[in-house]
Amino acid sequence: ALSVEAMTGYEIHQNIEATIGHFWHESFGQIYPVLKDLERTGLVRADPAATGRGRQFTITPNGIEELKDLLVNVGSSPPPRNTLLLQLFFGRLLGPAWCRERIAEARREAEAQLAIFDAIAAEIASEEGYEQHREYWMSTVEFGRIMARALVDWADVAVTSLPTEE
The missing domain is CATH 1.10.10.10 (Winged helix-like DNA-binding domain superfamily/Winged helix DNA-binding domain)
Structure with missing residues (x-):
């Protein structure tokens, strides 16, 4: 900053x-x-x-x-901690309906993130005086977009892979 x-x-x-x-x-x-x-x-x-x-x-x-x-x-980042993946790993204890709802919630959050990244990209594109930073900043936004899109795609697959009965 x-x-x-x-x-x-x-x-x-x-x-x-x-x-x-x-x-x-x-x-x-x-x-x-x-x-x-x-x-x-x-x-x-x-x-x-x-x-x-x-x-x-x-x-x-x-x-x-x-x-x-x-x-x-700068040192490496610590291993990520993902609550959803921990819950799904033990999903048998929580049940497929509960797990499906968490996956759907994660999908909605990822879609909201995509909208936020689109807004950030538009703001970066319209900012004047920061041209020398623009490509670098946009590469971080694109990373976020790809990760959010991957989560949406994963959710579509994961929700169908769960057992249908409680």
Whole structure:
């Protein structure tokens, strides 16, 4: 977020939710302490005219270099935890009707995500001043679209593979 423009902690949180929120999450409880540490170490600079939570932060050249290093050396993600798959694995205990409803619910959520990704793509396409970021941003949106479409397709198959009787 700060690599693109100056922002307050609140704006950083909103920007994360609106842009990378489909694959990365940060809470306010994480953002403000990190901003304080980044400012203390000279990786971001706060607008001296503002105080409190309304302070706008700008990334410094050292901050850009540190961000690049972090991105190159970021560790791997932990294994995913998928509640639905855990429930289906033990589906015999829950019953086919219950499992079908969970699958249908997951399908509806994935379809809603597809609509959200379409809206994000339209917003990215219409934003002015971010042309140098557009292709990179769109690649993350396309990943989300493909994953959501795959979940819809999987749900169509999975719901028919369950036993028909309780």
